[in-house]
Amino acid sequence: MTANGWLQILFYCVVLLALTKPMGIYMLKVYDGSHRWLGFLERPIYRICGVDEKEDQHWTDYAAGVLLFSVASMLVTYLVLRLQGALPLNPERFPGVVDRQAFETSASFTTNTNWQSYVGEKTMSYLSQMTQLAMHNFASAAVGISVAIAVIRGLARRSAGKIGNFWVDTVRGTLYILIPLSIVLALLMVQQGVIQNFSSYVTVKTLEGAKQTLAMGPVASQEAIKQLGTNGGGFFNANAAHPFENPTPWSNFLSMIAIFVIPAGLTYTLGRMVKHQRHGWAVWATMFILFFAGTTTAYWAEARGNPIHAAEGLDIKASALQPGGNMEGKEVRFGIVASALYAVITTDASCGAVNAMHDSFTAIGGMVPLVNMQLGEVVFGGVGAGMYGMLLMVVLTVFIAGLMVGRTPEYLGKKIQSREIRMVMLAVLASPLVILVFTAIASVAPPGLKGLNNSGPHGFSEILYAYSSSFANNGSAFAGLTGTSYFYNTTLGIAMIIGRFAVIVPALALAGFLSERKVVAESSGTFPIATPLFVGLLISVILIVGALTFFPALALGPIVEHFLTSARTLF
Amino acid sequence: MIDLLYIALTLLAFAALLAYVRACALLGREDTADSRGKDER
Numbered sequence: 001m002t003a004n005g006w007l008q009i010l011f012y013c014v015v016l017l018a019l020t021k022p023m024g025i026y027m028l029k030v031y032d033g034s035h036r037w038l039g040f041l042e043r044p045i046y047r048i049c050g051v052d053e054k055e056d057q058h059w060t061d062y063a064a065g066v067l068l069f070s071v072a073s074m075l076v077t078y079l080v081l082r083l084q085g086a087l088p089l090n091p092e093r094f095p096g097v098v099d100r101q102a103f104e105t106s107a108s109f110t111t112n113t114n115w116q117s118y119v120g121e122k123t124m125s126y127l128s129q130m131t132q133l134a135m136h137n138f139a140s141a142a143v144g145i146s147v148a149i150a151v152i153r154g155l156a157r158r159s160a161g162k163i164g165n166f167w168v169d170t171v172r173g174t175l176y177i178l179i180p181l182s183i184v185l186a187l188l189m190v191q192q193g194v195i196q197n198f199s200s201y202v203t204v205k206t207l208e209g210a211k212q213t214l215a216m217g218p219v220a221s222q223e224a225i226k227q228l229g230t231n232g233g234g235f236f237n238a239n240a241a242h243p244f245e246n247p248t249p250w251s252n253f254l255s256m257i258a259i260f261v262i263p264a265g266l267t268y269t270l271g272r273m274v275k276h277q278r279h280g281w282a283v284w285a286t287m288f289i290l291f292f293a294g295t296t297t298a299y300w301a302e303a304r305g306n307p308i309h310a311a312e313g314l315d316i317k318a319s320a321l322q323p324g325g326n327m328e329g330k331e332v333r334f335g336i337v338a339s340a341l342y343a344v345i346t347t348d349a350s351c352g353a354v355n356a357m358h359d360s361f362t363a364i365g366g367m368v369p370l371v372n373m374q375l376g377e378v379v380f381g382g383v384g385a386g387m388y389g390m391l392l393m394v395v396l397t398v399f400i401a402g403l404m405v406g407r408t409p410e411y412l413g414k415k416i417q418s419r420e421i422r423m424v425m426l427a428v429l430a431s432p433l434v435i436l437v438f439t440a441i442a443s444v445a446p447p448g449l450k451g452l453n454n455s456g457p458h459g460f461s462e463i464l465y466a467y468s469s470s471f472a473n474n475g476s477a478f479a480g481l482t483g484t485s486y487f488y489n490t491t492l493g494i495a496m497i498i499g500r501f502a503v504i505v506p507a508l509a510l511a512g513f514l515s516e517r518k519v520v521a522e523s524s525g526t527f528p529i530a531t532p533l534f535v536g537l538l539i540s541v542i543l544i545v546g547a548l549t550f551f552p553a554l555a556l557g558p559i560v561e562h563f564l565t566s567a568r569t570l571f
Numbered sequence: 572m573i574d575l576l577y578i579a580l581t582l583l584a585f586a587a588l589l590a591y592v593r594a595c596a597l598l599g600r601e602d603t604a605d606s607r608g609k610d611e612r
Contacts, residue, residue, distance in 0.1 A: 060592055060593075063592045067585055067588050067589055070585070075582075078578065099574055100573075103580070419598065497584050497585075497588075501588045505591050
């Protein structure tokens with residue numbers, strides 16, 4: 001680890017902190033309707049769609065809106081991908097996407113996962129990329145923020161189950177937040193050298209005299225929303241490691257900031273909406289501590305490098321001439337710290353973009369992204385998804401604190417009783433049910449084993465990573481697993497759908513139930529929710545729930561691999 | 572044929588999720604039993 005590396009991390013943290021409040025205030029004003037500078041576009045959308053913007057929906061109607069919007073857009077994407085060969089904007093004349101990949105991809109982009117089992121530049125027409133995949137990048141992100149705002153409204157209001165209007169929230173999130181920010185970021189990306197064109201692919205002669213085809217396309221516009229919406233699906237197969245997607249350390253820095261800016265801002269929005277700003281900052285601090293711990297661990301593991309190299313007498317120390325550590329699968333223009341930091345950010349959030357190959361990380365370095373996803377991506381998290389996931393953990397924490405002292409738990413003046421805890425447990429239990437069961441099946445069933453390229457614990461980690469990534473709607477991969485089969489395409493697609501909506505539904509239910517509760521005055525027995533004690537307890541609950549659930553699986557994968565690597569065994 | 576299966580699977584999954592919304596609403600009905608904390612009784 002170097003001083004330069006720590007400075008890069010510190011600079012990132014300072015910029016993130018500085019952006020939290022302005023972003024939070026802006027989003028607050030967008031969702032409470034006081035920012036209407038694009039009203040001339042917003043109002044016609046409601047008129048055309050027949051939306052009554054003044055209607056306040058019950059949580060069940062809100063949830064039904066989320067589900068109907070998602071299933072309709074998923075089916076349209078499936079059909080467009082299958083039929084792209086007969087549709088325009090296809091200069092390379094790509095045929096329709098294979099059925100199993102069309103299913104997985106439509107599920108993947110609808111659920112904000114963006115897991116890609118295809119090579120983008122060899123599979124998707126420009127029409128598919130722009131009207132379907134990029135559209136979902138906006139829509140799925142807007143849906144996530146809408147749900148988070150609805151859950152916060154449930155905490156803040158006393159409204160008999162009414163938590164806002166899904167259609168209005170989604171339009172406002174897209175129109176006022178995602179589109180303007182994407183335009184700014186896309187222009188900054190173009191300035192850094194990210195390409196944006198509709199050219200046919202270019203064939204060039206390399207220095208060795210060979211011919212190479214360079215893929216082209218509207219990359220910058222997709223790159224911007226890919227990061228801001230924590231989508232992560234790359235235009236190219238190499239994702240953000242590709243020089244046309246992420247050419248410079250500055251484009252890399254902008255990408256990392258873009259991933260966290262909305263989730264971090266939402267903590268401030270939370271504080272303002274529930275009129276308890278210190279609580280908002282306590283949630284920010286919880287997320288930051290977990291993020292910093294993950295970053296430190298991944299950076300340490302990658303800077304330390306492969307112990308076998310050290311044992312063989314290779315010089316893996318950082319110096320003026322080399323970055324040292326484990327540079328396998330990393331881009332030299334980013335080096336170890338920017339690769340480790342990016343890996344942590346992309347898996348803390350549900351982004352899944354990668355600028356280095358996580359499969360090539362050391363066992364402990366690779367375990368950090370895996371754990372981040374298994375914790376439910378509540379460390380800033382996906383746009384919206386991180387916030388409502390974290391609020392579920394907050395309710396659980398307050399409940400446990402109440403049990404400790406024998407009082408009925410209350411959160412923001414609202415009693416937490418059995419029905420609220422039922423919803424939290426439904427959301428929490430969905431994760432092990434899907435990840436561990438599918439991992440177990442894939443680890444023994446022949447079609448699951450067929451996809452493995454590595455044996456032993458590393459192979460197991462690849463399967464565990466795939467289902468963790470799919471359920472958490474992350475989309476990054478341990479690239480060693482060949483996921484292009486009916487078995488993986490279908491089961492991963494199902495895991496994505498359950499991972500997204502089996503958490504959203506109980507989260508919205510929780511919001512609806514809490515909105516029905518009357519607010520009771522704070523008393524001496526009320527558990528304070530803006531103190532270091534609260535932050536510590538919340539972190540403990542997140543880690544203990546995650547550890548109790550996934551530690552045995554992690555022990556079979558990256559942990560045993562770490563010890564075996566130290567004993568000079570590779571897989 | 573496989574296209575129809577995938578479309579059916581998608582519709583089935585979301586139908587199940589809509590049923591899940593209903594199930595959560597039923598689970599959320601207030602208990603008739605006294606669930607107040609000791610301090611409130």
